[in-house]
Amino acid sequence: MEKVKIENRELRFSTHGDGDVIDLTNRVQKVLDELKLTKGTVTCFVPGSTAGLTTIEYEPGLKKDLPILMEKLIPKRSNYHHNATWGDGNAFSHLRHALIGPSVTIPFSDGKLILGTWQQIVFLEFDNTPRKRKVILQFIGI
Amino acid sequence: MEKVKIENRELRFSTHGDGDVIDLTNRVQKVLDELKLTKGTVTCFVPGSTAGLTTIEYEPGLKKDLPILMEKLIPKRSNYHHNATWGDGNAFSHLRHALIGPSVTIPFSDGKLILGTWQQIVFLEFDNTPRKRKVILQFIGI
């Protein structure tokens, strides 16, 4: 029986601020290739509270629709207590993060991420300024 | 010390299209029984971008309330860019998927899923037509 391995890696990239939707799928698959793991899960996690991770069909229409939806559910401008206290105007970023969540866990088999044909791992930037971002990739597998 | 095992399995089933809420709890527990794992987690994951997984009390009232909520938050009909591009009319399905997420991770102990008495693992169909679906069960445990 093969031994289970635990491996942590990082992806680093820059964003253009709120509304940016970044496809991480190929970068996650590339790290998986390097690790030569065949079966298990990778948890993609953003250490920060103004961005989120999920999966979506990464195509130009939805890249517009998703930020419009977030604006409808959690508008940038509202009488947020966070903004009154800190004056940094990004309460909406924090709330969108809490709703979407900081992580997404993807299984893999035969060394390939198990994703639908039209399903990509996406990083959602919610902060109101461009940011340098880091995503932790936490692999458990054989 | 027992050795950690990594096991991938699949559930397959058909849905009636958007609004379908399917209880997977017993099927996941049955696979866990077959694997004879006692302690760890199972990640339930949908490879596809027009459905979701979460937990809920699976009872007739909430089976109606949850689709009504999704329709309120993300209506079927709206001027979505995805629909303008692709003409398939299921932008709402993709957006509901992005909001709910593709997976749910459940711990287990003594060979039993650790769930509340009134808590079931549910598959939420968001697509606008009946679908044949597959859910990946990714077990890590001893």
Next chain:
Amino acid sequence: MEKVKIENRELRFSTHGDGDVIDLTNRVQKVLDELKLTKGTVTCFVPGSTAGLTTIEYEPGLKKDLPILMEKLIPKRSNYHHNATWGDGNAFSHLRHALIGPSVTIPFSDGKLILGTWQQIVFLEFDNTPRKRKVILQFIGI
């Protein structure tokens, strides 16, 4: 090579009912310290269907903003089918749980949870009465 370990633990605490936001970060880190694991993930999971787990900057402003957001998205009072059937008036609690999800998975490295500086693990009470709560901590690591 070190051996992977699977460890389940519990946190127990009381809540004041809907709107309570409880920071679990230090308690999760303390259990991690006791387990002396260095690298892996912890899945925090609520066995119950009227509360949720996510991460947020735990500060007084957002502690008010988040329950206000939940009330906007899923109001306490509405014509829910669940309430008509059961008469317990907490359909909104169940729906908020389904939206936020029952778990959050956090990676760790060098024995420390990998969180942003302003990012805490929070338990969100959605039920309409004070509750005694249990959160499962499911660790996989070396």
